[in-house]
Amino acid sequence: MTNERVTIMDIPFLNISKLDLFNQVIYPNLHKNEKKYMVTANPEIVMLAKENADFKNIVKQADYIVPDGTGIVIASKIIGEPIVERLPGFDIMTQLIGYAEENELSCYFLGASQSINQKFITRIKELHPHLLIAGNYHGFFDLDDEKVVQAVRKANPDLVFVALGSPRQETWITKHYHKFNKGFFMGVGGSFDVIAGEVKRAPELWIKLNLEWLYRLVKQPFRWRRILKVFEFMLRVITRRF
Numbered sequence: 280m281t282n283e284r285v286t287i288m289d290i291p292f293l294n295i296s297k298l299d300l301f302n303q304v305i306y307p308n309l310h311k312n313e314k315k316y317m318v319t320a321n322p323e324i325v326m327l328a329k330e331n332a333d334f335k336n337i338v339k340q341a342d343y344i345v346p347d348g349t350g351i352v353i354a355s356k357i358i359g360e361p362i363v364e365r366l367p368g369f370d371i372m373t374q375l376i377g378y379a380e381e382n383e384l385s386c387y388f389l390g391a392s393q394s395i396n397q398k399f400i401t402r403i404k405e406l407h408p409h410l411l412i413a414g415n416y417h418g419f420f421d422l423d424d425e426k427v428v429q430a431v432r433k434a435n436p437d438l439v440f441v442a443l444g445s446p447r448q449e450t451w452i453t454k455h456y457h458k459f460n461k462g463f464f465m466g467v468g469g470s471f472d473v474i475a476g477e478v479k480r481a482p483e484l485w486i487k488l489n490l491e492w493l494y495r496l497v498k499q500p501f502r503w504r505r506i507l508k509v510f511e512f513m514l515r516v517i518t519r520r521f
């Protein structure tokens with residue numbers, strides 16, 4: 280296992296293979312009941328952190344920041360400190376759910392609209408009939424709402440997947456983290472929508488060609504502003520204007 284971190288625009292990324300991330304980091308954390316907070320950061324998140332000091336602080340509080348997004352891996356090569364592997368949040372979440380099912384660890388699913396959250400839970404129960412679901416709640420609430428925090432706390436989950444989009448999900452986690460005794464917390468963006476069947480992930484070939492971002496743009500053109508941020512990120516890396 281490498282302990283190395285690669286810092287891109289002041290965000291320290293874990294430089295680790297997927298295998299080591301699970302076997303040497305996350306699984307041992309889960310079995311020791313260690314409370315952890317993970318951010319899967321893509322170029323949009325790095326840019327958001329650059330533009331917003333409060334958000335940067337929220338991201339940097341994470342125990343692990345892993346490189347989600349091809350842009351981060353390309354950037355690491357450009358600065359001469361290549362990151363070994365891209366670690367997409369979606370893949371981490373699905374693998375952890377499978378692991379939780381096999382190891383009798385419970386999961387809480389917080390986020391997405393009420394109907395998508397329900398559809399997501401139905402689908403997860405089909406895919407993982409033995410999974411211990413500690414609880415679930417939709418994602419449209421005030422970030423200070425104590426009822427939501429207490430509901431999650433009472434459920435006492437081993438893993439907490441927070442699908443509120445960035446920066447809401449990271450803000451919620453860091454705001455309330457100190458109220459929990461245990462739990463592996465991670466923000467998972469639009470992942471519930473994908474599993475619920477509301478948003479399709481790019482076909483395998485597009486993913487292989489590192490063109491998932493283009494597929495998303497074609498399918499959800501309202502995201503063009505986000506894509507511009509990815510270009511700005513790449514341009515800054517290439518010209519070293521961090």
Ligand code: UDP
Nearest residue numbers: 390391392418419442443444445468469472
């Ligand atoms: N969302 C939510 N509460 C909010 C805003 C968004 O639960 O106040 C959900 C939204 O329904 C979606 C997810 O957060 O399920 C964010 O998805 P998006 O694709 O924007 O996130 P990304 O994957 O791009 O971070």
